[in-house]
Amino acid sequence: MIEFEQVTKRFGSWTAVDAVSFTVAEGEFRVLIGPSGSGKSTVLRMINRLIPADEGAIRIDGEDIASLKPEELRRRMGYVIQSVGLFPHWTVERNIATVPGLLGWPKARIRDRVTELLELLNLDPRRYRGAYPHQLSGGQQQRVGVARALAAEPRILLMDEPFSALDPITRASLQTELSAIHRRTGTTVVFVTHDMDEALRLGDRIAVMDHGRLIQCATPLDILTRPASPLVRDLVGREEWGLKRLAVETVGDRARRQESVTGEPLAAETPLHRALSEMVARGTERLPVVDGDGRPAGVLHLSDLVRPTSGGVVPGGTA
Numbered sequence: 001m002i003e004f005e006q007v008t009k010r011f012g013s014w015t016a017v018d019a020v021s022f023t024v025a026e027g028e029f030r031v032l033i034g035p036s037g038s039g040k041s042t043v044l045r046m047i048n049r050l051i052p053a054d055e056g057a058i059r060i061d062g063e064d065i066a067s068l069k070p071e072e073l074r075r076r077m078g079y080v081i082q083s084v085g086l087f088p089h090w091t092v093e094r095n096i097a098t099v100p101g102l103l104g105w106p107k108a109r110i111r112d113r114v115t116e117l118l119e120l121l122n123l124d125p126r127r128y129r130g131a132y133p134h135q136l137s138g139g140q141q142q143r144v145g146v147a148r149a150l151a152a153e154p155r156i157l158l159m160d161e162p163f164s165a166l167d168p169i170t171r172a173s174l175q176t177e178l179s180a181i182h183r184r185t186g187t188t189v190v191f192v193t194h195d196m197d198e199a200l201r202l203g204d205r206i207a208v209m210d211h212g213r214l215i216q217c218a219t220p221l222d223i224l225t226r227p228a229s230p231l232v233r234d235l236v237g238r239e240e241w242g243l244k245r246l247a248v249e250t251v252g253d254r255a256r257r258q259e260s261v262t263g264e265p266l267a268a269e270t271p272l273h274r275a276l277s278e279m280v281a282r283g284t285e286r287l288p289v290v291d292g293d294g295r296p297a298g299v300l301h302l303s304d305l306v307r308p309t310s311g312g313v314v315p316g317g318t319a
């Protein structure tokens with residue numbers, strides 16, 4: 001668990017972070033979003049003490065980070081940045097092995113961990129473990145950056161716009177991989193982005209910052225349907241609001257459990273916008289749904305997608 005209590009950071013007379021308090025639960029995926037200069041990166045870099053806080057307290061699992069050695073603190077956390085920052089003269093394997101090496105892991109364990117991480121990030125270990133960063137594409141370098149951050153099995157992963165320099169397809173596949181890794185490992189993630197679609201897709205909760213202050217911290221559904229201010233509404237945008245709304249709920253949330261129908265089923269965790277796309281592609285208004293074990297879990301009707309729920313329409317008008 002990460003706790004900020006009334007944390008302030010000033011650069012000269014400029015207050016970059018202004019009395020911010022929040023808690024990130026163990027295992028949560030927390031996104032920080034906001035306009036340029038709103039203080040997101042400063043908040044993130046205070047967690048691993050790359051930037052010291054001026055006022056307030058930051059605690060990890062109840063322990064004030066001011067009482068920990070910065071190097072020790074950083075070894076407990078993974079950190080991924082947009083520019084990746086791999087060591088150019090080191091192989092992929094050596095880059096990934098940096099922190100386990102510092103922690104004194106046995107060689108065989110490090111080698112196995114590098115293999116496991118390359119496979120997890122969809123990089124063939126035989127081909128890439130001995131490669132140098134300049135031999136990799138931008139997306140592959142960022143995969144290695146994520147593998148390096150995860151190498152010593154940190155309980156906290158800090159990510160500062162890690163995918164924003166990537167093309168949309170590579171970005172989407174890394175988002176999917178990161179989500180799967182998060183679900184599998186239960187790592188607590190704090191992720192800075194400018195992109196609301198990325199925030200809605202990845203976050204359990206989204207914290208919106210403006211001028212160094214935290215102005216809303218809520219689930220993706222609440223950010224969409226109950227924006228706390230015009231700024232939050234603008235960040236969400238009106239374009240394709242309905243599809244964004246469908247993207248934050250799953251087929252399982254709306255399926256009619258007692259019904260059954262034949263056809264290729266959708267998994268209950270499929271987002272509703274994908275279900276809509278399937279209906280259009282198959283020319284059908286009903287799709288069978290299965291649970292995580294492949295057992296029948298009801299039927300989703302086209303009309304269920306527009307069924308009014310609380311906060312079901314765009315706040316303040318048409319989208």
Ligand SMILES: Nc1ncnc2c1ncn2[C@@H]1O[C@H](COP(=O)(O)OP(=O)(O)OP(=O)(O)O)[C@@H](O)[C@H]1O
Nearest residue numbers: 011014016034035036037038039040041042043194
């Ligand atoms: N080392 C520094 N010295 C002086 N001012 C700084 C320093 N680091 C950040 N700032 C200022 O603090 C404010 C917050 O910066 P920060 O990088 O946290 O914003 P951000 O929300 O992450 O922005 P962006 O989305 O553009 O990366 C900005 O006005 C920035 O100019």
